[in-house]
Amino acid sequence: MNTTSPRDPTDPLDARNRPARLTVGVVGAGRVGPALAASLQLAGHRPVAVSGVSEASRRRAAALLPDVPLVTPAEVLARADLVLLTVPDDTLPGLVQGLADTGAVRPGQLLVHTSGRYGTRVLDPALRAGALPLAIHPAMTFTGTPVDVQRLAGCSFGVTAPEELRLAAEALVIEMGGEPEWIEEEARPLYHAALALGANHLVTLVAEAMELLAKAGVTAPDRMLGPLLGAALDNALRSGDAALTGPVARGDAGTVAAHVGELRAHAPQMVAGYLAMARATADRALAHGLLKPESAEDLLGVLADGTRSTGRPAGSAPTDDEEPGEPR
Template identity: 45%
Template sequence: MNRDGRLGVGIIGAGLVGPIVGAALAGAGHALTGITRGSDEDRVDAVLPGVPVLDAIEVVRRSELVVIAVPHDELPGLVAGLADLGAWQVGQIVLHTDPAYGIGVLDPAAAGGAIPLAVHPAIAFTGTSIDLRQLAAAYAAVTAPAAVLPIAQALAVEMGCEPVVVADADRPAYAEAIETVTAFSRSIVQQSTALLAGIGVENPGSYLSALVRSTVDQALAERPPID
């Protein structure tokens, strides 16, 4: 880490999450070293203009903090593959954004001396600058070895989020909660808007917006039952 606490940050994963996390950290003063190629280069360039597009090994080589934001099924193989190539560096921070994995998935990097962190910002990413405003009102689940937990918490804050510590063993339950609320909410809203459209209501999404928001706010304010 630099004397002023600023890091060279590389992003592996140019989908909806990686560029936004990179932009948030850049906004906190960190320097972006590179990002891997994505399927929508125009969108990534709009969020991270001028950031070099590199392969994963070069991103790791140039970076003090590597943010991995790839699909769930790709994460273990990516981390292990880079370890097999001797890419991970002693003292390098490696952070993944997957809700379901804790730090165990980063064991191959940790075996090479890297510092493993798991930080999941709890928003529905769009991959656009709108997400930066959402992060400012969001929480993030952080999981890390006790000695470096403050680093994970500080990075979550620099993304704009309020950090909440989730134990490594609790990450699967956390991921289930996130998947349940996102999938269920999306399904119910889509079903309701289709019904309204079917009876001729114009702009059914706009019609339901205030109702959905107020209902969700009320549900969130209610104390959940404890088994």
Template identity: 45%
Template sequence: MNPPHDRDGRLGVGIIGAGHVGPVLGAALAGAGHALVGIAAISEASRERAHTMLPGVPIMEVPRLIELSELVLIAIPDAELPNLIEGLARAGAWQPGQIVAHTSAKYGTGVLAPAVAAGVIPVALHPAMSFTGTSIDLARLNECYIAVTAPTPVLPIAQALAVEMGGEPVVIAESKRSDYAEAIATASQFSAAVVEQSTAILAGIGIDRPGRILAPLIRSAVDNALTARGDISGLPFRELDGDLSS
């Protein structure tokens, strides 16, 4: 495995996880010129999603996928991440010099410690958006901020990957990752609850497809609230050290 500075910028990418996130980010990286060597998918639904989003990309077992990849992108549920990293380390799967990136909001690079001990380059990349697992998400990535956590020497690599995915990198310190995750979860859960309650009320008074009525209102209300807090657009590579609105 060649060190990052010896590469021409085109990486062989393996994706672990074919839920809503992994195939979309894989497609984004492929669009940026990287080569997808394979994807690990377990369920029938995830296999279908992988075939739809990444036609021609082979579905592989995880150990073989890691063996062939210069960049391993892990997009699995938070609860599964630590055991996966540690289990693959015990199996001797990780390769010195390869980049290992996960997409969890909850964790920084600390969760990758067992892989780092084997010589990998650790990166945490979390796109701050809700994924559908379809091509719609590729356009939405262009309006998305991606939380980046990595050791200082690796930050340029992590930021470049975020840009190649289509997003705007925002550096989150390792010590602030849990705060970031809390903010993301709060916004997501609140939004889902508000939409569910409002659409149920409108449906109850006989309005057909209430979401079409609420969509412009919710978007404008959120835009207005964020503007009142201070617009942070146009400020690339910002480092957030606590207050996510600063």
């Protein structure tokens, strides 16, 4: 961007034809902001300022953006053509309003937030001050280390932008090695819920699985789970619900009951999550014809209350005068 020549900041042709490099600032040196700024630096842009409060934020900024000064948020806006607002979702509206109210926002300044939940409407106070609003959310989990910059290559970004700024938003994403995916303003919360369901809950599931394997005496739970989970993820992405396997999809009520019994004994805090995920799996397997209704009755009974449909405690054996699976 040539910031010294006269231009119409809302002209899409002008946005497309800005060959000069931008000065970049980061407000909120969490895990995301420094990585995005470092990625833009690789594309030739120039990080000039970053704000961070905690010691962890300062360390991240020093590791990913060495020699870039730590300053106040207002000073970041004073120095940068492009400002990344990389703060928690609940903090973003108040931050934008405060920056606008204090006159920190400059006309023609690109103001980019990375919240998955919000589109550009949250930036309206800055828009009224003359800023150019963009919502660019990387669909990636971040560690706060240099590996994040490499992971941006091929990463999808959920992008929301005014029509006249779509080319500018697309260019920024591509420069970071990403792929833009256009998300309508009204669809942002649903889009973000989908990502949180898939990624955040996956971490919980994997951590719980490793914990249970360790309790079962497995010395390297991560090594055992790695190939299994990698194959399951690949199959799910390729085939969706057709990739469902395991005792729930087969309708093995006795096995599921045994699982619940073991969880009650060794990890009672995991029972509710197991039952909820098993019920969701059963519903999807039924809907897609993988689980036959006649095989589902006992299974659904187990999932309804964590006991076998016979009324025995989950995982208990039948009595001598009772066949396995026979109702009393």
